[in-house]
Amino acid sequence: MSILFTGRATGAAAKKISLLRRFIMFWLNHARQAVASLGELWRTPSASILTIAVLGVSLTLPATLHLLVKNMQQISSSFTQAAEISLYIREQTPDNQVQSLVAILQADRDISQVIFVSKQQAMTEFQEISGFGAALNYLDSNPLPDVIRVLPKNTAPEAAQLLLKRLSNERIVDFAKLDIDWLTRLNAIVSMLQQAVAIIALLLLSAVLLIVGNTIRLSIMNKKDEIEVMKLVGATDAFIQRPFLYTGVWFGIFGGLLAFLVVELMLWWLQGAISNVTALYQSDFSLMAMSFQEFIGLLIIAVLLGLAGSYLSVRRHISAIEPTGP
Amino acid sequence: MLQFDQVSKSYPGGFVALDRISFRLEKGEMAFLTGHSGAGKSTLLKLISLIERPSAGRVLINDIELSRIKRSQIPFVRRDVGIIFQNHRLLMNHTVFDNVALPLVIEGFTGKEMVKRVHAALDKVGLLDKVRCLPATLSGGEQQRVGIARAVVNKPPLLLADEPTGNLDPDLSKDTMRVFEAFNQVGVSVLVATHDLGLVARMKYRTLTLKHGRMINDGLLQYQEPV
Numbered sequence: 014m015s016i017l018f019t020g021r022a023t024g025a026a027a028k029k030i031s032l033l034r035r036f037i038m039f040w041l042n043h044a045r046q047a048v049a050s051l052g053e054l055w056r057t058p059s060a061s062i063l064t065i066a067v068l069g070v071s072l073t074l075p076a077t078l079h080l081l082v083k084n085m086q087q088i089s090s091s092f093t094q095a096a097e098i099s100l101y102i103r104e105q106t107p108d109n110q111v112q113s114l115v116a117i118l119q120a121d122r123d124i125s126q127v128i129f130v131s132k133q134q135a136m137t138e139f140q141e142i143s144g145f146g147a148a149l150n151y152l153d154s155n156p157l158p159d160v161i162r163v164l165p166k167n168t169a170p171e172a173a174q175l176l177l178k179r180l181s182n183e184r185i186v187d188f189a190k191l192d193i194d195w196l197t198r199l200n201a202i203v204s205m206l207q208q209a210v211a212i213i214a215l216l217l218l219s220a221v222l223l224i225v226g227n228t229i230r231l232s233i234m235n236k237k238d239e240i241e242v243m244k245l246v247g248a249t250d251a252f253i254q255r256p257f258l259y260t261g262v263w264f265g266i267f268g269g270l271l272a273f274l275v276v277e278l279m280l281w282w283l284q285g286a287i288s289n290v291t292a293l294y295q296s297d298f299s300l301m302a303m304s305f306q307e308f309i310g311l312l313i314i315a316v317l318l319g320l321a322g323s324y325l326s327v328r329r330h331i332s333a334i335e336p337t338g339p
Numbered sequence: 340m341l342q343f344d345q346v347s348k349s350y351p352g353g354f355v356a357l358d359r360i361s362f363r364l365e366k367g368e369m370a371f372l373t374g375h376s377g378a379g380k381s382t383l384l385k386l387i388s389l390i391e392r393p394s395a396g397r398v399l400i401n402d403i404e405l406s407r408i409k410r411s412q413i414p415f416v417r418r419d420v421g422i423i424f425q426n427h428r429l430l431m432n433h434t435v436f437d438n439v440a441l442p443l444v445i446e447g448f449t450g451k452e453m454v455k456r457v458h459a460a461l462d463k464v465g466l467l468d469k470v471r472c473l474p475a476t477l478s479g480g481e482q483q484r485v486g487i488a489r490a491v492v493n494k495p496p497l498l499l500a501d502e503p504t505g506n507l508d509p510d511l512s513k514d515t516m517r518v519f520e521a522f523n524q525v526g527v528s529v530l531v532a533t534h535d536l537g538l539v540a541r542m543k544y545r546t547l548t549l550k551h552g553r554m555i556n557d558g559l560l561q562y563q564e565p566v
Contacts, residue, residue, distance in 0.1 A: 016412055017400045017419045018496055038449060242428045245388070246442045246489065247418035249411075336390055 043255075050259035064228050068268025071221045072315055073275045075214035076303070080276065082203070082210050084301055089199050098177050102159040103187045110185055111159055118163060123176050126164040132157045158187065170197050218318060225264050225322030229257050233330045241336040254327035261323025262316055269315030273308055340366040340528055341387065341497060346396035348382050348552075356382040358552040359396070364530060366496070369523040371539045372532040374549035380532040383549070384499050387530075388422055389413050400497070418446060421490030425502035427482045429474040435461070435485050436470045442493045460492040461485075464518055480511040487518060491527075498522060500531045504538065512538055 015021040054061040102111055111129070118127045130138075135157040140149050165176045170193050181189035233240070243253050280302050287300050303311070341364040348357040357379045364370055372380050385391040386398050389405060398405045400419075408416055429438050439457045440448075448456070461467045464484035474482050483503060490498060500519065504512035512535060520542075523529045533539060539546055548556035 015419050016408070016415050017403055021419070021496065038447075042447075042449070238428075239430055242430060243441065243445070244414070245390075245417065245422060245424075245428065246445065247414045247416075248441075248445045249414045252445055 046255050047259045047262070050256045051263055053256065054260065054263055064224065064264060065267045065271060067224055068221055068264055068315070068319075069271030069275060071217050071224065072268055072272035072311065073279075075210075075217050076272050076276050076311055077279065078210040078214060079307075080280075080301070080303065082207050085203055085206065087301060089203050098163045098165065098173065098180060098189055098191045100161040100163060100180055100183070100189050101187045102161065103185050104158060106159070106185045111161075114183060114185060115161060118161065118180075123166055123172075124163055125166045128162040130160045130162065132159050135160060170200070218314070221268070221315070221318045222322045222325070225261050225319050226326040228264070229261055229323040229326040230330055232260065233257060233326065233334070237334055240331065240334050244334070245336045250331050254331050257327045257331075258320060258323050261319040261321075261326075263319070264323075265316035265319025266312065268319070269312040272315070273303065273311060276303060340364060340368075340401055341530070342397075342399040342402075343383075343386075344397040344399065346386065346393045346398055348379075348386065348391065349394050355552050357386075357393075357549075360549075360552075360554050361396075362547060362554065362557060364528055366528055367523070367526045368545070369519065369529040370531075370545040370547060371542070372530060372547045372549065373534060373536060373539055376534065378549040379552045380534075380549060381501060384422075384501050384530075384532055387497075387499060388420055389416055414445075418442065418493065419495050419497065421493075421495040421498040423483075423486050423490045423498070423500040423503050425505045427474070427486045429482060429485055429489075431474050433473075434470070435466065435472050435474065435477070438474065438485055439488045439492050442489060446493060456492055457488075460488040463491070463521065464488045479506050480508075480515075483507065483511075483515060484518070487515070491522060494527075496527060498527050498529045500529070500533075502533055503531060504533060504535055509538075516542060 102114075115127055115129050118124055132155045136149070136155050139157065140146055143149075163176075163180065165173045167173070167176075173191055174193060177189050177191045177193075180186060240253055280300060284300060291299075343360050343362050346357055346360045347355065349355045360379075360383065372383065374380055382391065386393055386405070387400075389408065392406065400416075405416070430441070436457055439460055440453055443453045443456060458467060458470070461470060464487050466481060466484055466488065469477060469481065469485075474485060477485065483506070487500075487503070490500075498519070503515055503519075507515060516531075516538060519529050519531060543559065545558060546556065547554060
């Protein structure tokens with residue numbers, strides 16, 4: 014409705030369009046403006062490609078770091094699963110006492126699994142693995158003790174430590190061993206890396222915000238005349254800023270896609286080298302790629318950053334442009 | 340409909356562009372605004388289109404004081420006032436159609452209704468055959484008429500023109516004025532700023548003359564053709 018001329022119906026409202034149709038037109042208009050913004054990018058290919066490449070690189074680094082942390086966590090969690098306590102049995106302990114301890118441990122609520130390795134078993138195993146083979150037959154007696162391997166139910170380092178203390182008090186246990194120091198160290202390193210990655214990611218993502226903001230600012234400056242004309246014929250700020258916001262969204266989409274492609278390419282490139290390393294360590298570790306959810310998450314983050322960057326820019330600069338006269 | 344009440348406008352530095360201007364333009368009236376360059380014609384038009392605000396006095400349209408209009412409402416006021424610029428101010432990388440359609444797109448028109456109105460406006464200024472051209476391929480007079488079509492396409496009740504004949508030869512100037520007359524005859528109020536005194540005298544419309552920011556004449560202009 015007109016402010017100055019009561020009764021002067023203006024615009025599409027004058028046509029008494031049904032609510033449903035207006036709703037459809039609203040989305041249709043948005044879609045049209047989105048496509049128009051895409052066309053705008055298409056018309057200046059070199060500038061657009063440069064911006065998208067910078068965004069892609071800026072997004073690739075946090076994505077890669079995220080994958081790195083994810084894979085590290087996978088490795089360290091597989092170690093945590095193996096937080097195993099070895100109970101070395103005193104020499105010359107009668108077999109029946111050892112068996113009764115095994116039975117007691119099997120009934121223990123804090124313990125998920127108990128494996129008894131007799132000194133004979135240990136010896137044959139050692140012969141097979143060590144390669145000394147027949148040389149060991151020259152030993153007078155078997156120097157290896159009986160061992161009970163215990164897997165705690167709760168694999169957290171602190172809980173395992175408590176269990177270790179309790180089990181080492183058993184009479185027939187010579188000493189109990191839980192190699193836990195390296196585990197806590199590994200956990201500490203992983204969490205430190207996680208925080209470092211978070212900080213670097215934050216920095217790079219704010220770089221994306223600033224890049225988009227600056228690019229949009231330049232394109233606003235380029236279109237200063239056009240914006241003045243639009244203001245003179247009655248365009249609201251919201252109308253003028255919409256194409257720029259869509260440009261920001263497109264930058265986000267393309268930057269996110271580029272980052273995804275680069276990460277995938279990098280993983281494909283590294284796959285061979287990593288499988289070599291893991292084969293040497295006889296590990297069944299396999300590199301985890303980006304999941305579908307992470308891909309969608311990356312895109313959403315990129316789009317939101319693009320939108321936020323362009324919003325910051327249009328809010329400042331479009332209202333600052335005022336027509337200077339007929 | 341348009342009323343100036345003791346309006347003054349001074350710019351920072353002490354330059355007084357308008358000095359206590361008062362006049363009324365009735366609904367459906369057509370008037371010329373003349374004066375040498377620097378006399379305040381453009382400033383007066385800027386006050387109506389809310390590009391500038393007066394330093395003192397009141398500008399009213401339909402008894403609504405423009406100083407009460409909030410910044411966010413300015414676009415809606417400008418939709419009621421068609422403005423024609425001396426330097427056309429067309430979007431040079433868009434077609435004639437897109438240029439004329441701009442005010443309609445802003446108001447939310449789409450599809451057939453928009454096309455119909457754009458064609459009607461271009462038909463009135465005689466440029467229907469140039470609808471797909473870029474403004475750069477048109478002559479100065481044609482560009483001016485595209486600007487006119489854009490100003491009238493959403494049928495504003497008030498039409499302002501700033502030196503619309505500034506760069507045109509006498510024949511084209513006369514044609515352009517005829518276009519304004521045609522709009523005036525269908526009830527649009529028209530205010531044309533021009534320094535083409537000969538043309539103004541021949542047209543025989545009310546003429547407001549400014550000199551150094553003051554109104555020195557309001558009425559028909561007596562003018563003798565130079566011998």
